[in-house]
Amino acid sequence: MKQFLYFGAFALWIVMIAATPLLADNYTIRVAISIAMFSAMAVSWNFIGGFTGYPSFSTAAFFGLGCYAGALAQRNGVPLVLAWVFATLFVAVFAAMLGAIILRLKGHYFAIGSIAIVDLARLITSSWGSLTGGGDGLNVPLLQGTPQEVSALVLYVMLAILIVAFLTSIYVDRSRLGFGLKCISQNEDAADMVGVNTTSFKIVAYTLSAVFCGAIGAVYASWVGYIDPTDSFSILLTLKVPVMVLLGGAGTLLGPVLGAGVFVLLEEVFWANFLEWNRAILGGIIVFQIFFLPNGLLKIQYRTLFRKLMNKLAEAPKPAEKSS
Amino acid sequence: MDIIQILLNGIVLGSLYACIAIGFSLVWGVLNIINMLHGSFIILGGYLAFFAWQYSHINPIFLLPIIATLLFGLGYLLQYFFINKVVMSPVLTTLTLTFGLDMILYNLMTVFFTATPRRVTLDLGSLNLGDMYLPVDRLLGMGLALLLTGLLFLVMRASKIGRAIVAVRMDRQAATLMGIRVNNVYAITFGIGAFMAGAAGVIFSLVFPITTNLTGTFLGKAFVICVIGGLGSVPGALIGGIALGLIESFAGYTIGPQNATTVGFVLMLFLLIVRPTGLVGVKGYE
Numbered sequence: 001m002k003q004f005l006y007f008g009a010f011a012l013w014i015v016m017i018a019a020t021p022l023l024a025d026n027y028t029i030r031v032a033i034s035i036a037m038f039s040a041m042a043v044s045w046n047f048i049g050g051f052t053g054y055p056s057f058s059t060a061a062f063f064g065l066g067c068y069a070g071a072l073a074q075r076n077g078v079p080l081v082l083a084w085v086f087a088t089l090f091v092a093v094f095a096a097m098l099g100a101i102i103l104r105l106k107g108h109y110f111a112i113g114s115i116a117i118v119d120l121a122r123l124i125t126s127s128w129g130s131l132t133g134g135g136d137g138l139n140v141p142l143l144q145g146t147p148q149e150v151s152a153l154v155l156y157v158m159l160a161i162l163i164v165a166f167l168t169s170i171y172v173d174r175s176r177l178g179f180g181l182k183c184i185s186q187n188e189d190a191a192d193m194v195g196v197n198t199t200s201f202k203i204v205a206y207t208l209s210a211v212f213c214g215a216i217g218a219v220y221a222s223w224v225g226y227i228d229p230t231d232s233f234s235i236l237l238t239l240k241v242p243v244m245v246l247l248g249g250a251g252t253l254l255g256p257v258l259g260a261g262v263f264v265l266l267e268e269v270f271w272a273n274f275l276e277w278n279r280a281i282l283g284g285i286i287v288f289q290i291f292f293l294p295n296g297l298l299k300i301q302y303r304t305l306f307r308k309l310m311n312k313l314a315e316a317p318k319p320a321e322k323s324s
Numbered sequence: 325m326d327i328i329q330i331l332l333n334g335i336v337l338g339s340l341y342a343c344i345a346i347g348f349s350l351v352w353g354v355l356n357i358i359n360m361l362h363g364s365f366i367i368l369g370g371y372l373a374f375f376a377w378q379y380s381h382i383n384p385i386f387l388l389p390i391i392a393t394l395l396f397g398l399g400y401l402l403q404y405f406f407i408n409k410v411v412m413s414p415v416l417t418t419l420t421l422t423f424g425l426d427m428i429l430y431n432l433m434t435v436f437f438t439a440t441p442r443r444v445t446l447d448l449g450s451l452n453l454g455d456m457y458l459p460v461d462r463l464l465g466m467g468l469a470l471l472l473t474g475l476l477f478l479v480m481r482a483s484k485i486g487r488a489i490v491a492v493r494m495d496r497q498a499a500t501l502m503g504i505r506v507n508n509v510y511a512i513t514f515g516i517g518a519f520m521a522g523a524a525g526v527i528f529s530l531v532f533p534i535t536t537n538l539t540g541t542f543l544g545k546a547f548v549i550c551v552i553g554g555l556g557s558v559p560g561a562l563i564g565g566i567a568l569g570l571i572e573s574f575a576g577y578t579i580g581p582q583n584a585t586t587v588g589f590v591l592m593l594f595l596l597i598v599r600p601t602g603l604v605g606v607k608g609y610e
Contacts, residue, residue: 055415116593120586120589123583123585123586276431278431279434280432285424286421286423290410
């Protein structure tokens with residue numbers, strides 16, 4: 001019953017986002033695209049960070065590689081949709097190969113290694129000027145159509161990626177794979193002992209965490225029409241996505257979507273009103289969340305919270321009566 | 325270019341790198357925290373040095389103890405009131421928290437100091453030995469960096485607080501039972517990390533232009549050096565720093581300066597996988 005409620009809420013949310021091109025102005029559509037984009041990346045990250053419990057910070061590397069793979073394929077004459085598919089596959093293969101190497105690390109070393117991947121990808125992209133245009137960036141062929149049509153198309157493609165990612169996460173959650181990943185999250189050695197093939201499970205989770213980011217990156221590159229190494233491989237992005245998942249609730253199905261939605265909306269409000277302090281406010285949200293929402297928005301016991309609040313309100317006047 | 329010149333450049337750069345990484349390594353080794361604030365601490369130290377120098381025209385070298393002590397205070401307070409609360413949590417939580425704090429500090433710096441590159445120019449000239457060329461400000465920076473590193477080594481080895489830090493690193497619970505106030509030791513350790521970062525920032529402002537955009541670069545260097553040298557020892561950070569300085573210097577000469585940083589990162593990933601304890605992998609701050 002509760003599950004139906006949750007999935008109903010998800011479906012309603014998707015419908016609301018999908019309806020923006022019909023009802024709202026361009027700015028709202030842009031926000032809707034951001035929400036779909038970050039939700040898809042958050043759902044992806046959840047495979048490795050939420051289910052498996054590995055502190056992976058390589059999201060931006062996959063996103064950026066997706067951007068560049070899609071853009072370069074298009075510039076070399078590959079049709080649009082094929083270029084997106086190519087970028088997705090390229091990132092998947094890259095992540096699987098990288099995972100086989102880097103997943104031998106644990107804890108802090110894994111975190112550092114995965115951040116270093118982002119730095120390394122950016123440095124190589126910047127210095128390999130003949131292929132990637134270096135620091136000057138790369139122009140990507142623009143999508144055909146009026147601005148409204150383009151943003152509607154981008155929105156629907158991103159939403160489609162989000163839905164596929166979400167369905168995959170439901171499937172993984174209920175399958176043997178998901179069970180194994182949760183075992184790894186609790187105790188990797190014990191999981192290994194009882195027969196979970198930890199190495200291949202982790203590689204699958206890592207690849208899943210990359211593949212949707214790659215697809216999103218390719219579509220994003222076509223949408224904005226220009227990419228450069230600093231924006232594509234940004235450390236801020238690589239930390240923002242885990243923060244969104246933590247905000248919603250790591251390891252849950254709906255947490256990433258909820259967290260990404262809340263975070264993007266908050267970010268828009270702060271961009272609009274406190275441009276200069278935007279970064280500090282986001283930092284403040286992160287600090288607040290670590291201390292007050294350690295398990296995310298989904299895990300709050302709203303009923304207990306409400307009861308506590310009511311009790312407090314009911315108790316409050318009593319001391320006043322006594323003293324008077 | 326002469327090979328000796330490259331070697332010298334590498335060693336000078338490497339000593340500065342060691343000074344950057346040593347506080348980061350201490351915090352990681354003792355508190356088990358990846359301190360994303362480290363880059364911003366360095367830049368903050370550099371900015372404070374620049375503005376203090378601009379207003380008072382006192383040589384920043386004399387201001388270094390004051391600025392570094394200010395950063396010690398900042399680090400102590402941050403650790404005592406924020407990071408101590410989650411210090412036992414998994415790396416995801418602690419890293420994210422320090423990153424959140426870093427975003428706040430970064431924003432404050434860009435608002436109050438703006439991102440214009442600034443440099444303390446002392447015009448000390450340069451030493452010419454034969455056909456080698458060594459700017460005096462760099463030599464001075466190297467001397468200071470090595471001095472600070474040596475001092476930290478002595479503090480860790482001989483002072484009461486240094487021994488307490490080593491004890492907490494070895495066994496937190498046993499240290500508590502021996503009457504060490506662990507939270508206080510953690511805060512002091514983080515403070516020392518910030519102190520070293522601030523001092524490194526002052527030194528850097530003498531040698532390179534300082535801007536907020538460099539925080540990520542410095543942080544990346546600290547990662548690489550910690551992995552090369554191994555965590556949790558002063559000699560490790562020193563060796564890691566000088567190794568990275570030499571590697572970048574030689575790589576810059578052979579395959580171009582734009583690729584020098586890349587080589588460092590590749591080496592780091594390689595070492596992470598092959599030998600995650602680093603070249604000088606010792607167990608504690610003995």
